Amino acid sequence: MRKVAITGMGAISAAGIGVDALWLAARDGVSAVGPLDITRGQSLRVRVAASVKDFDPASHAPADVMRRCDRFTQFAHVAAAEAIAQSGLGADEIAGPRTAAIIGTGIGGMNTLDDGCFDFYSGVKRVDPLSVPKLIPSAATSHISITHRITGPCFSVTSACSSASQSIGIAAMLIRSGAIDRAVVGGSEACITAATLRAWEMMRVLSPDVCRPFSAGRTGIVIGEGAGVFVLEAEDLALARGAKVLARLAGYGTTSDARDIIQPDVDGAANAMSAALADAGLAPAAIGYVNAHGTGTVLNDINEAAALRQVFGEGVGELPVSSSKPVIGHTLGAAGALELAITVRALEAQVVPAHINFKAPDAKCPLNLPTAGPQAHRFEAALSNSFAFGGINAALIVSRPE
Amino acid sequence: MTDEDTRGPAPTTWPQLDDPDMIERIIKVIVEEGKVERDKIAPEATLQTLGLESIEVVMVLMGLEEEFDTYIPMSSDLSEARNLSELISVIVASMQSEPAAPTSGG
Structure with a gap:
């Protein structure tokens, strides 16, 4: 059976833009959690989050393109660009029907949804005319398909916190089966809005200060945001084109x-x-x-x-x-x-x-x-x-x- | 609980608090939000003896958050409280350990 190689990775997270920033923070344990800084969040009791700070979408793609994208799609755009660049695949190689795009998300365009609902219920009649295509959970996948002319299987996987892992897993299965040769896959999330955080508060799984996995005295999660994207390829094809294999997606x-x-x-x-x-x-x-x-x-x-x-x-x-x-x-x-x-x-x-x-x-x-x-x-x-x-x-x- | 418990016996009296009225205020919320009979409230009472289901515990926590304008996370200490006295100790501690909220940034 065909093996699956990882030939590119991209990331954007509270640790910054790029896999290097992510890796250095994770390796050394430098927490990117900070004070919550969002609109309409005055009544929230939990005041910490791991937000992507000072993100300027227009520095990554033309402003008119990014305006049509929710924040979660903008994140996916940035991570996908890094992953594809690292893979060394040319624009004409990544394009076409033998490539899939699968970007998982738990919620989809939560910021768009939150802004639209807030405006509408506040009496604003002119809500964003692109609300629907921005907030659909498949928006990030479609954006990547359009940007890179990927015409093979494109869909989004949504299974809450397993969305990205299932996206990567199903893409590996498609490559092994021979249905496709490569895939741009991963997950994206941007749902740090006031109402969302209130909903998490009501579940009481939000820590008011610090996330302490497996420790005594732990008090829950701190919400983060960001995107991770990979280029997966049939290993034989990746080796044939002389690509550097970062790791094998083995199981x-x-x-x-x-x-x-x-x-x-x-x-x-x-x-x-x-x-x-x-x-x-x-x-x-x-x-x-x-x-x-x-x-x-x-x-x-x-x-x-x-x-x-x-x-x-x-x-x-x-x-x-x-x-x-x-x-x-x-x-x-x-x-x-x-x-x-x-x-x-x-x-x-x-x-x-x-x-x-x-x-x-x-x-x-x-x-x-x-x-x-x-x-x-x-x-x-x-x-x-x-x-x-x-x-x-x-x-x-x-x-x-x- | 089958695993070793190094905490010693569970307390049989109410915790000593700086503000002695706090216990009564907490009990009032438990009685109202948890639909518990006042006579059943005792330091040794457990969620089981009070007949509190998880949804009622959530209602109690919501009531406490509103009463005291605080946030009570589901911590490992809270989940391991053995009776009402310990539960109240954990709740009071979690209210007092709350970090200072940033005042700006809306």
């Missing part, structure tokens, strides 16, 4: 708990990881690093720790695990992509990124967390987890190129 597993819309399930999470291992043809011992979903909520972290133990057995005591969410926040539908980009860079650098904000061990989360800072580590393959509200789980495995 993908996805499951649904089929139980509860909020409460996570150990078996569902564990089965997604096991399915990814089986897909990659790897034994659990072959995994040398796990970039955890690690949200910092009470329930996720207990569940994920138990699922990791179920999959890796006693070996989990030796397996380095870290979460990038204290650094870039929980980027929801973009999380699986941004965190996979960190995982690929970790694999390239042979470094386990730092696990920060840890106060004290929680007996329910007995994991090997690099709390002292980044660690040099020899490993051949790594796992990235995404678990979503609704019970949809996705796990991706990357391995070093041969």
Whole structure:
């Protein structure tokens, strides 16, 4: 069967623009969480977020093009441009029916929706005439299709916090099947609006200050935003054109708990990881690093720790695990992509990124967390987890190129 | 709970608070929002003995947030409180540890 190579990566996050900024912040554990700065947010009680700061869309594409895009599409545009440039694929190579574009998102154009609803309910009759095409969850995918003349399968995957991981996974399956040769894939999210944050507050999963995954005294997530995009290619075609392979996308597993819309399930999470291992043809011992979903909520972290133990057995005591969410926040539908980009860079650098904000061990989360800072580590393959509200789980495995 | 608990026995009295009226204000919210009989409220009472389902706990937390103009996250300490006395201690601590909110930036 065809193998799948990653030949390009792009990112925009609270850590800045580009995969380099993302990787350095994640590696060293430099948190990009800061004070909340949004319109109409005066009544919010939680005052922190991991926002993309000082973003000027017009410096990345013509202003009239960017005006027709919601913030989540603008993020996807920036990340896709970086990924495609790194892949070395020419404009005529990325174009055409043998390429797919699949950009996952949890919500879609939330800023457009929020502004439009606010205006309309406030009595403004002239709402943005492009509200509908801007806010549809497939807008980022369509924008990338149009920008790069990609005419193959284009759609968006939406499965809350598993959206990006499932987008990447389904694209890998399409490449292996022979349906396509390459894909521009990932996830994008931009939903830091006042009403959205109030809805999160009501769930009580927002931390009022700091995200502390797997730690005693943890108080929840900090919301982030951004986009991560990859160029995936059939490995034989990538090698034939002399492309540099960053990593092989070796395995993908996805499951649904089929139980509860909020409460996570150990078996569902564990089965997604096991399915990814089986897909990659790897034994659990072959995994040398796990970039955890690690949200910092009470329930996720207990569940994920138990699922990791179920999959890796006693070996989990030796397996380095870290979460990038204290650094870039929980980027929801973009999380699986941004965190996979960190995982690929970790694999390239042979470094386990730092696990920060840890106060004290929680007996329910007995994991090997690099709390002292980044660690040099020899490993051949790594796992990235995404678990979503609704019970949809996705796990991706990357391995070093041969 | 089957895992080891290093916290010692659960408290059987109300926590000592700087503002002694606070316990009564919290209890009033629990009774009203959780639809609990006042006689059942005791330091040793649990969510089970009070018959509080998760949706009622959410209503209680919403009521407390409105009463005290605060935010109470679902923390690991809150989820591990063994009885009403511990629950109130955690809630009071979470109100007091709230970081100063930035006043600008709307």
